[in-house]
Amino acid sequence: MALQQEKIYTIEDIYALPDGQRAELIDGRIYNMAPPARIHQKLITELVSALHQHIRDNNGDCEVYPAPFAVFLNADDKNYVEPDISVICDKSKLIEKGCNGAPDLIMEVVSPSTQQMDYGIKLFKYRTAGVREYWIINPVTRIVNVYDLENEERTCQYSFNDEISVCIFNGLSIQLSELL
Secondary structure: OOOOOOOOOOHHHHHOOOOOOOEEEEOOEEEEOOOOOHHHHHHHHHHHHHHHHHHHHOOOOOEEEEOOOEEEOOOOOOOEEOOOEEEEOOHHHEEOOEEEOOOOEEEEEOOOOOHHHHHHHHHHHHHHHOOOEEEEEEOOOOEEEEEEOOOHHHOEEEEOOOOEEOOOOOOOEEOHHHOO
């Protein structure tokens, strides 16, 4: 008896979803996304503002995008994610539909329904795709995991009360407790 094979989805399937339904595609598997909580949105808004202001104040070339913003991680049609925050410094990766390739910095705000994805599957996918820095922000535990994927020795865990240096930007530290 042959084993039933799981359907492999593509980016075309993501774009065929009904209006308002959001999902991500990782290795041909669709992961539906629940609407975010208020604290989730507040953190994203404040972090995008802080990152944008730092880039502007330092005449930087990077651009910051909050979700929903399409990131096509690999050169295939089986991986499509919408990180909570994406920072792209190589503008050649920016296309009309989003970012074609790995952003330099990705921040994800964890919710109970996304923990397994954010701490496991996405960490692996972002690392292998070439993301330079990845933050996992947990508003429930008030813990931030910062993965400096270029320099593994700088991977650390912080509380919301700590000053957290942004690895890809010299001179930028963020204290999340001040943003709430």
